[in-house]
Amino acid sequence: MSSMTPQEIVSELDRHIVGQRDAKRAVAIALRNRWRRQQVDEKLRFEITPKNILMIGPTGVGKTEIARRLARLADAPFIKVEATKFTEVGYVGKDVDAIIRDLADIAVKQTRESEMKKVRVRAEDAAEERILDILIPTARSVESTDEHHPATPQIEGPARQSFRKKLREHQLDDKEIEIDVADVRTQLEIMGPPGMEEMTEQLRGMFSQVGAPKRKTRKLKISEAMKLLIEEEAGKLVNEEEIKTRAIFNAEQNGIVFIDEIDKVTSRSEGGGAEVSRQGVQRDLLPLVEGTTVSTKYGPIKTDHILFIASGAFHLSRPSDLIPELQGRFPIRVELQSLSVQDFEAILTQTHASLVKQYQALLATEKVTLEFSPDGLTRLAHIAFDVNERTENIGARRLSTVMERLLDEVSFDATKLEGQTVVIDAAYVDGRLQELSKNEDLSRYIL
Numbered sequence: 001m002s003s004m005t006p007q008e009i010v011s012e013l014d015r016h017i018v019g020q021r022d023a024k025r026a027v028a029i030a031l032r033n034r035w036r037r038q039q040v041d042e043k044l045r046f047e048i049t050p051k052n053i054l055m056i057g058p059t060g061v062g063k064t065e066i067a068r069r070l071a072r073l074a075d076a077p078f079i080k081v082e083a084t085k086f087t088e089v090g091y092v093g094k095d096v097d098a099i100i101r102d103l104a105d106i107a108v109k110q111t112r113e114s115e116m117k118k119v120r121v122r123a124e125d126a127a128e129e130r131i132l133d134i135l136i137p138t139a140r141s142v143e144s145t146d147e148h149h150p151a152t153p154q155i156e157g158p159a160r161q162s163f164r165k166k167l168r169e170h171q172l173d174d175k176e177i178e179i180d181v182a183d184v185r186t187q188l189e190i191m192g193p194p195g196m197e198e199m200t201e202q203l204r205g206m207f208s209q210v211g212a213p214k215r216k217t218r219k220l221k222i223s224e225a226m227k228l229l230i231e232e233e234a235g236k237l238v239n240e241e242e243i244k245t246r247a248i249f250n251a252e253q254n255g256i257v258f259i260d261e262i263d264k265v266t267s268r269s270e271g272g273g274a275e276v277s278r279q280g281v282q283r284d285l286l287p288l289v290e291g292t293t294v295s296t297k298y299g300p301i302k303t304d305h306i307l308f309i310a311s312g313a314f315h316l317s318r319p320s321d322l323i324p325e326l327q328g329r330f331p332i333r334v335e336l337q338s339l340s341v342q343d344f345e346a347i348l349t350q351t352h353a354s355l356v357k358q359y360q361a362l363l364a365t366e367k368v369t370l371e372f373s374p375d376g377l378t379r380l381a382h383i384a385f386d387v388n389e390r391t392e393n394i395g396a397r398r399l400s401t402v403m404e405r406l407l408d409e410v411s412f413d414a415t416k417l418e419g420q421t422v423v424i425d426a427a428y429v430d431g432r433l434q435e436l437s438k439n440e441d442l443s444r445y446i447l
């Protein structure tokens with residue numbers, strides 16, 4: 001669990017997201033509150049539930065990005081869903097539980113990755129030994145194939161030593177060897193009814209034991225073999241049961257569920273069938289937010305302490321149009337601002353992995369230096385802003401489309417420009433984009 005202070009969280013978010021101070025503060029407090037809760041005496045701890053957040057603001061201004069970055073900072077399992085997905089035809093009530101089941105999958109994957117990382121060095125050592133055993137068959141590899149009782153390691157002979165050195169210096173990477181690895185089994189897919197995940201999982205377990213995992217000999221380059229063997233050895237070193245238990249804990253205590261387009265499932269006064277369906281989605285979401293238990297294939301997950309962040313533009317409706325119970329469960333309201341030309345400029349240049357840095361790095365691989373002059377960047381930001389104003393406002397997403405168009409020619413001709421510096425100044429930007437941006441019809445298609 002992250003023990004970062006709210007100030008630290010905000011300054012970390014500042015590296016990626018421009019502006020939106022209120023939203024950053026709100027999520028920072030929410031994250032810190034989780035840490036605080038863990039410090040509270042156990043009896044009281046279970047009474048303290050998260051204060052969920054409602055983010056209000058137009059599209060493409062950083063709502064999802066803030067939540068996603070927060071989750072990454074906290075190493076928290078994170079899932080984004082669109083509330084409108086549950087109003088679709090064919091939607092069967094209670095399917096919202098699938099959100100939590102997906103969150104559980106993400107948590108397990110994340111926990112496994114982090115456990116695998118911890119045993120990586122040991123797995124690398126073991127994989128190296130296995131490759132050496134193949135290169136120089138020794139008494140150990142011939143006599144004992146039982147992994148639980150390996151023969152006493154041999155004293156390292158000069159041949160083994162020399163191969164080990166070459167292996168580590170990557171001199172043998174392209175040499176082909178035959179290795180014996182677990183066959184990726186075509187797993188029998190057993191689909192159980194929703195809500196019966198545990199039973200389905202038991203069935204899967206029973207069937208998987210019918211045939212012992214098969215092994216298969218494969219001929220591969222040493223570099224490839226090494227990767228496979230490291231994976232396999234790491235898999236042996238981690239404990240699957242422990243991963244499940246930790247992942248469930250992590251989903252329950254640290255999970256973040258981001259529900260987008262919540263404004264589109266508000267009840268408006270016109271009534272009718274769609275209205276019923278929208279209200280239905282809110283009613284279905286309610287138990288998750290209030291705290292319920294969802295059964296997943298890894299075991300039951302309690303949703304009481306999961307942090308929910310809902311978001312929407314609320315152009316046509318207001319938060320007060322949500323059903324009252326749901327309003328009460330999202331007590332923290334933050335508004336996100338539309339982005340200005342200056343914000344666009346900052347997003348282009350100052351963020352950690354800004355578009356400018358990304359394109360520079362991409363073209364550097366072709367030995368082309370991309371240089372943006374300050375007036376070029378200002379021009380670019382202006383054009384993105386204008387196109388948003390005149391066509392549809394898609395927020396910072398506009399920067400990606402405009403930038404792609406701007407650099408289309410350089411990207412295509414990069415191989416011919418090797419060793420050169422391309423300067424993107426206001427004149428270059430105008431030359432590539434001015435006509436387009438003035439023509440509304442063309443803008444709609446291209447920018």
Ligand SMILES: Nc1ncnc2c1ncn2[C@@H]1O[C@H](COP(=O)(O)OP(=O)(O)OP(=O)(O)O)[C@@H](O)[C@H]1O
Binds near residue numbers: 020065396
């Ligand atoms: N304030 C910002 N600073 C930096 N980048 C931003 C900002 N706002 C948006 N972006 C970038 O624009 C893209 C879209 O933003 P994001 O996904 O957060 O939109 P959103 O506000 O959640 O909108 P929607 O509700 O439509 O999903 C992301 O790639 C994000 O990095």
